[in-house]
Amino acid sequence: MSWLYNSLNSSIGKKIIMAVTGVCLVLFLIIHLIGNLTLYGGFNAFNGYVRTLELVKPVIRVVEVVLGLIFIFHIFNGVRLWIENKNARPENYTVKGIRKNTTLFSRTMIQTGSIVFIFLVLHLSTFWVAFNFSGEPEHKPYQYYSIIMDWFKNPFYAGFYVIAVILLGFHLNHGFQSAFQTFGWNHKKYFPFIQKLGTVYALIMAIGFASIPIYFYFNGGN
Amino acid sequence: MSGNINVLLKIWHQKNANTKGGFVDYKVNVSPDSSFLEMLDEINNDLERKGEDPIVFESDCREGICGTCGLVINGEPHGPLRKIATCQLHMRNFKDGETIWVEPFRAKAFPVIKDLMVDRTALDKILQAGGYVSVNTGGVPDANAIPISKDLSSEAFDAAACIGCGACVASCKNASAMLFVSAKVSQLALLPQGHPERSKRVQAMVMVMDELGFGSCTNTYACEAECPKGISITNIARLNREFFNAKFKSSVLEY
Ligand code: HEM
Ligand code: SF4
Numbered sequence: 001m002s003w004l005y006n007s008l009n010s011s012i013g014k015k016i017i018m019a020v021t022g023v024c025l026v027l028f029l030i031i032h033l034i035g036n037l038t039l040y041g042g043f044n045a046f047n048g049y050v051r052t053l054e055l056v057k058p059v060i061r062v063v064e065v066v067l068g069l070i071f072i073f074h075i076f077n078g079v080r081l082w083i084e085n086k087n088a089r090p091e092n093y094t095v096k097g098i099r100k101n102t103t104l105f106s107r108t109m110i111q112t113g114s115i116v117f118i119f120l121v122l123h124l125s126t127f128w129v130a131f132n133f134s135g136e137p138e139h140k141p142y143q144y145y146s147i148i149m150d151w152f153k154n155p156f157y158a159g160f161y162v163i164a165v166i167l168l169g170f171h172l173n174h175g176f177q178s179a180f181q182t183f184g185w186n187h188k189k190y191f192p193f194i195q196k197l198g199t200v201y202a203l204i205m206a207i208g209f210a211s212i213p214i215y216f217y218f219n220g221g222n
Numbered sequence: 223m224s225g226n227i228n229v230l231l232k233i234w235h236q237k238n239a240n241t242k243g244g245f246v247d248y249k250v251n252v253s254p255d256s257s258f259l260e261m262l263d264e265i266n267n268d269l270e271r272k273g274e275d276p277i278v279f280e281s282d283c284r285e286g287i288c289g290t291c292g293l294v295i296n297g298e299p300h301g302p303l304r305k306i307a308t309c310q311l312h313m314r315n316f317k318d319g320e321t322i323w324v325e326p327f328r329a330k331a332f333p334v335i336k337d338l339m340v341d342r343t344a345l346d347k348i349l350q351a352g353g354y355v356s357v358n359t360g361g362v363p364d365a366n367a368i369p370i371s372k373d374l375s376s377e378a379f380d381a382a383a384c385i386g387c388g389a390c391v392a393s394c395k396n397a398s399a400m401l402f403v404s405a406k407v408s409q410l411a412l413l414p415q416g417h418p419e420r421s422k423r424v425q426a427m428v429m430v431m432d433e434l435g436f437g438s439c440t441n442t443y444a445c446e447a448e449c450p451k452g453i454s455i456t457n458i459a460r461l462n463r464e465f466f467n468a469k470f471k472s473s474v475l476e477y
Contacts, residue, residue: 006477007469010428011398011438012462081438085396088330088437094245095323097297098395101447107395109440178441184463186456 014077019182021074022175026201028067029172033208040215043145050131050144075117082110105174112171119164126151152216161213169206173199226251227318231265233277234325239333239341245323254314258301259284259291261313278337284309286450289385292392293338294325299389299448307387307450327388329397330435342388344434345402349386351430352423353406355415368414381408383451390445390453396437401445403431404461405453411464421468425477428465 007013038049053060098107105112130147152158176198180186185194228251236243252261259281266276282290286307293308295301301311316322324338332340382405390401407424410416416423439458446455468474 003469003475003477010465011400011432011436012428012465013469015438015462016466081440085398085437085440088397088435089328089395090330091328093294093297093325093328095294095297095325097294097299097393097448098442098444100298101393101444102395102442106440106442174441181441181455181459182462184459184461184466186459188456191456 014081015182017073017077018081019179021070021077022179024067024070025074026172026176026179028070029205033205036209036212039145039148039212046145046148071120075113078110078113103174105170106178109171109174112167115164115167116171119160119168122160126157149216149220152213153220155217158213158217162210165209166206168209169202172202172205176201226253227313227316227320228252229313229316229319230321232321232323233338235277235337236326236334238336243334243337252313254312256313257284257309258293258295258311258313259309278335278339280339281309286310287385289387289450292327292340292387292389294327294392296323297325299327299392300387300450304447305450305452307385310450327392329388329391331397331399332388332391340388342386344436345386345388345391345399347434348399348403348427348430349406352419352426353410355410355419370413374412378409378412381405381412381453381457384409384449384453385451387450389448389450391436393444393448394437394439395442395444396440398439398445399431399434399436400439400458400461401449401453401455403427404455404457407461407464408457411460420464421472421474422477424461424464424468425474428461429477 008017035049035053038045127147131144152161177191177195180191180194185191228249231248231250232245233248234243235246248265250261250265252264256264259279262277262279269276279293280290282288284291286309289307291308292299293301295308295311300306300308301315303311303315326332326334326338327340327342329340331344332342335341384402384405386402388399388402391397391399394400407427410423411420441455441458443455446453
């Protein structure tokens with residue numbers, strides 16, 4: 001299997017890993033957002049949704065492990081590519097023409113990705129840990145919803161949440177079409193549509209996720 | 223002279239790859255009809271008259287075909303205009319009083335030889351790895367023995383327009399040679415003559431490209447914007463497909 005190792009370690013192979021893991025995360029975000037939107041339905045809708053997930057806990061655990069691995073591969077390869085690509089130009093230009101021929105989104109993947117990573121750690125250490133390690137759900141029926149309500153009352157938490165998901169939108173705006181290009185699916189007839197679809201997707205994700213902390217901060221969730 | 227413009231040139235000087243370089247200022251009064259390289263020629267004539275070393279830069283055909291000239295002007299390889307080589311750039315595209323920064327192509331794989339001249343042998347090494355078709359000697363093949371549609375031959379021809387100048391590497395934030403390699407892989411992959419060796423070709427060329435210290439593509443598409451021949455990034459998509467097929471579908475194992 002050394003051919004496989006060599007293939008995935010080549011420049012294009014690393015890109016394929018970025019694209020495959022990126023697309024998995026793109027799909028995961030859609031499901032995650034749909035789930036989050038139940039928060040707008042109030043206590044019962046959201047708690048009902050979380051309790052449904054509790055019922056299929058073993059499946060969720062497997063999904064969590066797979067997602068974790070996907071994130072690790074995506075981040076590890078992203079950082080590795082960034083370092084290697086920096087090394088490919090030891091001395092940079094004095095005048096940076098790169099601003100004239102590329103988009104801001106494409107130039108800042110490592111920065112937006114890194115902020116999303118910091119957000120992810122914070123996100124897991126608040127919501128995920130609280131949901132999984134704070135006692136039996138039967139005893140505290142409205143607990144899930146209130147955990148979220150409490151955190152989003154904190155302006156720093158809500159503010160950082162909003163900034164992070166907007167930057168996630170930046171990441172996705174470039175990443176979506178980039179993954180298609182990496183897979184070799186750049187067709188003259190369809191690619192302009194793919195690029196627009198990526199922007200629409202990024203906007204829906206950024207606005208969708210950001211709207212929730214904004215709603216809870218100003219509305220208190222009542 | 224009337225009609226001339228005054229520009230301040232900041233030109234990179236560097237003894238060789240192992241020394242640190244820096245900018246030297248030249249104030250020039252130049253005709254807007256002068257080409258960028260003619261302006262440098264004039265500066266060099268002056269320098270030589272004074273017994274000083276001329277600015278080293280490369281050029282050959284001076285009609286945008288050879289791919290030799292390549293300067294990074296105000297941060298852009300081949301200057302601010304699209305789809306031309308440096309030799310086709312004229313001073314009328316600059317404003318009176320403008321400051322113009324001139325730097326060499328910068329990439330680990332392109333070490334500076336002197337001043338604005340860089341060593342682009344790395345691109346030749348990639349070609350030597352597989353950018354050809356092996357032809358066994360024999361009779362001359364009959365014309366039209368292999369029918370090729372006009373669309374396909376045009377697409378192959380568009381890829382073959384690459385002059386190997388390296389501006390794609392110079393413009394890429396990762397100093398990636400993917401546009402160059404994709405053009406060279408595509409021109410052969412699109413035609414039946416290139417098919418027998420396609421699996422080996424793409425793997426060998428990508429392997430050598432990686433070894434020579436070029437970066438990876440992050441799909442920023444700066445290369446396409448700066449390429450003097452307008453090579454399309456759809457070629458990079460084709461290169462990715464060729465690579466994937468060669469790695470995961472073909473039985474070629476040696477790379
Ligand atoms: C939910 C979170 C994320 C999603 C949906 C996502 C999605 C994507 C997608 C689709 C791509 C494009 C792949 C390609 O170019 O073919 C990408 C690229 C990239 N991602 Fe992420 N990503 C996420 C999180 C992160 C994190 C946490 C990092 C941490 C550093 C990161 C770093 C990068 C980098 C550096 C690239 C560019 C790689 C390259 O073009 O070579 N991403 N991402
Ligand atoms: S692809 Fe364009 S920029 Fe790159 S070497 Fe060929 S002609 Fe030059």
